[in-house]
Amino acid sequence: MGGTTWHPASQGCGVLLCSYIRRMVIMAEKMEVEMEEKKVEDYHESQLYRIRHSAAHIMAAAVLDEFPDAKFAIGPPIEHGFYYDFDLPRPLTEDDLQVIEKRMKQMLRQNRQFEYEEISPEQAKELFANQPYKLELIRDILQGGTDEYGEKSEEAPKLSIYKSGDFVDLCRGPHVDSSNQINPKAVKLLNVAGAYWRGDADRPMLQRIYGTAWEKPAELQEYIAWIEEVKKRDHRRLVRELDLISFHEEAGAGLAYWHPRGALMRKTIEDFWRDRHMEGGYDLVYTPHIGKSWLWETSGHLDFYKESMYSPMEVDKMDYYVKPMNCPFHIMIYKTQLRSYRELPLRWAELGTVYRFEKSGVLHGLMRVRGFTQDDAHIICTPNQIEEEVLRVLRFSLAMLRAFGFESIQAYLSTRPDKAAGEPARWEQAQESLRRAIDAEGLTYEVDEGGGAFYGPKIDLHIKDALGRSWQLTTIQFDFNLPERFDMTYVGEDGAEHRPYMVHRALLGSIERFFGILVEHYGGAFPVWLCPEQARLIPIADRHIAYAREVEDQLRQAGLRAKTDASASRMGAKIRDAQLMKVPYMLVVGDREAEEGTVAVRLRSEANLGAMPVADFVARAQQAIHDRTLE
RNA sequence: GCCGACGUAGCUCAAUCGGCGGAGCAUCCGCCUUGUAAGCGGAGGGAUGUGGGUUCGAUUCCCACCGUCGGCUCCA
Known part of the structure; x- marks a missing residue:
């Protein structure tokens, strides 16, 4: 066996990362460290967990203010924040979210105490008499079935509530002692979404509000920046901008078209x-792409996978399935x-x-x-x-x-x-x-x-x-x-x-x-070996196009994917275009380069390497391809 | 499939209360011949996703469908 480590040089991402990639790697590492730390001290025991859980309660209180008839489902902390599910008389809007967030922040400043209390089943049923979802939870907890989080509970049934201000919720905690332990500037509501009660499509559709909460406002800002970066890297945007792939609603949803670069x-x-x-x-x-029903009957797919298969097409009076x-x-x-x-x-x-x-x-x-x-x-x-x-x-x-x-x-x-x-x-x-x-x-x-x-x-x-x-x-x-x-x-x-x-x-x-x-x-800035266009020749004036094409040809002979930008634009615009397409090597050629047989190498990381002989550039690029680095 | 939002030029977005649909970028045509992220000028480009309805009149209001987005659900 063995021989399955291909190119040991390809460790990590190389040193010449684009600055934003570097930033994001650092951020990801930081988040990883954060996650590791969380694991060590157990997220569920952490102050952050209490903050998020308590923020969910305060949010529910704010929702109750706006909607006195609201029915409450569950509101747990999640990976980067919290949510709460509600049954409300009307759909929530963006404006509602802002109102709720504002109300919530007022409440947070009121130094509300979170008071724990164990209650009897009778008290619980009376307290939540108007809350059908809570009654269902109470019933399940008493039966030793699932707890508030839908997880199996093995402990003896014990019902507890948390009071904060005049808001009371069925909850096992833990919470912060007081709302002043939550910095309102580190809390933000994110979006509303539909969610089935207990994730069951046969049960009522509730409205879920997602929010995020952190210990410090700076952490919230960092998280918002992370969300922004996620959006920036969204492949649906990038594959279009980089001219890699498209989808066509007229021709069918969920079917990808691969453009030449893709x-x-x-x-x-x-x-x-x-x-x-x-x-x-x-x-x-x-x-083949299709097979007769015999094949799928024998495999059993028609019994247990049929709902994921397309309807059969009839060929010679027999059913064929894709x-x-x-x-x-x-x-x-x-x-x-x-x-x-x-x-x-x-x-x-x-x-x-x-x-x-x-x-x-x-x-x-x-x-x-x-x-x-x-x-x-x-x-x-x-x-x-x-x-x-x-x-x-x-x-x-x-x-x-x-x-x-x-x-x-x-x-x-x-x-x-x-x-x-x-x-x-x-x-x-x-x-x-x-x-x-x-x-x-x-x-x-x-x-x-x-x-x-x-x-x-x-x-x-x-x-x-x-x-x-x-x-x-x-x-x-x-x-x-x-x-x-x-x-x-x-x-x-x-x-x-x-x-x-x-x-x-x-x-x-x-x-x-x-x-x-x-x-x-990679945020669209792929390692050189994967780039559809590895090098772009950028002639400074039209008189340099011939030399650019000559170099392009040499690069192609060396196995590199290269193109010449012979457009009428100025060099600055050509560089900008190449940057936006995240081409790893921009090779500027003008009078000096044509004279000396060199190329002036600019990397997409914005590093300017100056002029070098074409052969040197080829060696450099081939090394990056071999090592599968970013450059 | 379900809940909600959205759908205007290739892209990003405007269009007051229901009253003749605009801009930037891109494209095309000129001029400029350029040294490391956008040179200047001009032109073309739209059944406002599709189909119905309300109205004298619909991008705008209503309904259905298609698609996209945020989730839920499912995932041999």
Whole structure:
């Protein structure tokens, strides 16, 4: 094994970061440190948690002032703030939010005490007689079911309330002692959104107000700046501005169109992916986009996945379905021959484009689409190959993610749910192999007991982007179901037929979503190797265009993606255009450069490197490409 | 799918109370021949998302649909 660390030089982001990227990395690190600290002291025990929880109560009090008939649901602290769900007689507007925020801040200044009190079930029911949601919570708490946060409560049922001013809420706390511990200048209401009571689509739709609260006003400002940066990096804006991808409502929601620049990046990603797979012992396959109902009946998708599949199309009086997954097709290839244990493991990879019906409300740029390309592969092996295959695929995944600049990786192991297909012994073996692989790679991980799919345990890998947000990319997933359904077998040493193990895995998830994450991670300023245009020749006057084209040609011969800006604009405008397109190298050529056979190199970080021979520039750029750095 | 908001030129946004839809950028055409983030001038560009309704008259008010956004839900 081994050989899965590609280009060790590509550690971190390099030194010549654009200033704003550097700022954001620092901020993300800071937030990460903040998160780590929170973990250490336990966010739930922290003062910040009390502040947010208490701010939620005060907000509810302010809402009650505006809407005396308001019904209250729950109002917990969350990652960067808090929310509270209400049932109100009319929809809230932006103006309402401002009024509520103002009222809330007045209340915060009133030095309201938060007083804890335990009450009897009878008192509780009387106190909240007009609050149906609270009554439901009381009932559930008494039944030892779920608590205010919808989490399972194991403690003996105990009801408590918190009073602040004349506002009383069913709550287990903790809270600040007094509202003067909350700085009104560090509190802000953010937005209103719909939310189902207890997240259940069959229950009433409530109005949720999101707010944020911090210990110091400066932290609030920092958080607002972070939100601004998130907006600035929104891939939906950037893919348009950088002329990478578009969507067309007339032609269908959730379907991405790759423009030449985006397509070039995609090709770069896919070429890299294929090359690494070939090196890594995978074989490539291609399979059709549609399949007859037999295939989906056999796989079981028509039973349990139909709501995500598009309606069938009739061909020769038979139903054909567009594929939502590639696995059944790979299995068809497997079954073309009698397989021997000697040819296992088989590792078949495909950039397979699938279509899944997603409800209109969940579509979101490239992150959630209706047609996408999975970087899929299936590993088919014998029981005693499991251990090595799992470790191998995990290492491969980590190398892949790191190659794209994601260094912070967290693993999640999901184990056998109550209802599961396949023999428990196989589950056990599979889970252990996953666990040992994670340990062998020294990853920290969390276990989601019973969180696996019914057909097998899995490892998910989440990365953290430059803004400190985490995204699930890789999934490595055992399947004990499909080999049974398709009756996959191999002939063992003993001459008898055996059932192989099958592992699905996608490393990047889908090319579309991964691309969106890359765009946001780098804010559109990609590492040089991924840039659709790596260098732009900027002739100062028209008489320099010929030399610029000559250099452009040399760069192309050297394998660089270069273009000449022969527009009528002035140099300053050309530089501005190139900056906005985040081209890493701007090569200014005028009389001096043409004379000396050089290029004046400007980086998008705004560093001006001065003139250098073309060959020197090529060497520099090739180094950056090889190292996969930003420059 | 559900709740709410939104939809005006390729992009970002104007348009008073329901009274002849504008600007900047971009595009095109000229002039300028430029040394590190926007040179100057001119022109073209719109069924105001789609379909109905109210009205003498609808970008504006009402309804439905499509799409987008903030969430919820779902996620083999």
